[in-house]
Amino acid sequence: MIIPKAPKLTDAQLKEITRVVEDFGCNIQVIEGAVQSIYAIVGDERHELMINRIEGLDYIDRVDTIQSPHKLLDIRSELKNHQVEFGGIKLGKDLLFIAGPCTIDPKNPNFFYETAEALKEAGAHALRGGVWKPRTNPYSYQGDGKALEILMEGSRRTGLPVNTEVMDEMHLRLAVETGVDMLQIGTRNALNYSLLKEIGKEIAGRETVVLLKRGRHMGPVNEFISAAEYLVTFGNPNVVLCPRGTLPGLEGYRNHPDESITPLLKEKTWAPVVVDPSHAVGRAAYVEACCMSSVAYGADGLCVEAHLEPSKGLGDDPKQAVTPEAFKKLFEKCQAIWGLRN
Ligand code: PEP
Ligand code: MN
Numbered sequence: 001m002i003i004p005k006a007p008k009l010t011d012a013q014l015k016e017i018t019r020v021v022e023d024f025g026c027n028i029q030v031i032e033g034a035v036q037s038i039y040a041i042v043g044d045e046r047h048e049l050m051i052n053r054i055e056g057l058d059y060i061d062r063v064d065t066i067q068s069p070h071k072l073l074d075i076r077s078e079l080k081n082h083q084v085e086f087g088g089i090k091l092g093k094d095l096l097f098i099a100g101p102c103t104i105d106p107k108n109p110n111f112f113y114e115t116a117e118a119l120k121e122a123g124a125h126a127l128r129g130g131v132w133k134p135r136t137n138p139y140s141y142q143g144d145g146k147a148l149e150i151l152m153e154g155s156r157r158t159g160l161p162v163n164t165e166v167m168d169e170m171h172l173r174l175a176v177e178t179g180v181d182m183l184q185i186g187t188r189n190a191l192n193y194s195l196l197k198e199i200g201k202e203i204a205g206r207e208t209v210v211l212l213k214r215g216r217h218m219g220p221v222n223e224f225i226s227a228a229e230y231l232v233t234f235g236n237p238n239v240v241l242c243p244r245g246t247l248p249g250l251e252g253y254r255n256h257p258d259e260s261i262t263p264l265l266k267e268k269t270w271a272p273v274v275v276d277p278s279h280a281v282g283r284a285a286y287v288e289a290c291c292m293s294s295v296a297y298g299a300d301g302l303c304v305e306a307h308l309e310p311s312k313g314l315g316d317d318p319k320q321a322v323t324p325e326a327f328k329k330l331f332e333k334c335q336a337i338w339g340l341r342n
Pocket of ligand 1: 102130134165185186187188213244276279316
């Protein structure tokens with residue numbers, strides 16, 4: 001829908017915009033209003049270049065598009081009935097719980113194995129465990145490829161599928177070859193479109209699920225959904241959107257909790273939403289509340305950092321990991337809220 005600055009276009013201006021849209025296989029339908037005329041684009045109005053060319057004309061106020069820019073993830077797309085499944089859970093039908101340490105300690109594999117067993121006992125459907133870590137400081141522990149074997153051994157021992165973050169193509173290939181079930185794209189890479197495309201290509205034809213965290217710098221939810229659209233364009237639609245907090249705005253919280261965007265995402269896309277409360281609030285003491293609020297907002301699942309002995313963990317664990325005992329409590333409370341929703 002093209003809205004001119006003046007109440008209506010002159011004949012010459014109408015001719016000019018008609019020529020632009022015809023280059024993209026579209027036509028113009030004039031809708032004459034008593035005060036303001038508007039000009040509908042008939043055809044596929046999603047061509048970014050077409051919109052830019054029209055918005056570049058000095059007599060045009062703006063172009064408002066009705067069609068969604070994300071064709072596959074749109075709530076009205078043909079994929080709207082696609083069922084994402086993970087850890088034996090059909091997302092949307094039951095609440096999914098992923099839990100595990102921020103970082104797997106390759107020197108103490110038993111921490112991971114024992115944490116994994118305890119979390120399974122407490123109700124977790126899948127495990128998370130960081131092998132390669134995106135650290136703000138180059139001198140902090142950066143992860144270690146050896147932890148990949150520990151992650152997979154934890155999966156064999158518990159029978160639970162596993163999630164780990166990949167930050168580049170080497171991680172991606174190794175993780176997929178080794179059989180990692182869910183690839184995590186962290187907040188820092190959520191806008192790395194070349195990596196998103198590589199991941200989309202690598203998972204095509206496989207069962208692999210991708211959990212895309214919301215970028216710390218992302219604004220409107222369309223930006224988040226469009227990043228996820230990159231992943232599904234190659235044929236595997238198993239994508240999960242993960243709000244994890246945006247840039248810090250509240251003193252005391254690590255990031256600004258953003259589980260409240262869940263209903264906005266659900267209005268626009270069929271993709272499941274699995275919230276990460278741990279990186280949002282950054283403190284173990286606040287994780288349970290954020291989990292419950294996420295479920296109340298309509299989340300399909302949670303991805304929680306948990307460790308048998310948080311104080312002995314690496315990375316984020318000493319601050320924000322919950323114990324398996326605390327996980328069990330929040331699991332039960334969240335299930336009760338889920339029960340109220342259904
Ligand atoms: C993590 O999951 O440990 C992590 C680093 O996540 P994020 O990308 O959300 O910071
Ligand atoms: Mn972490």
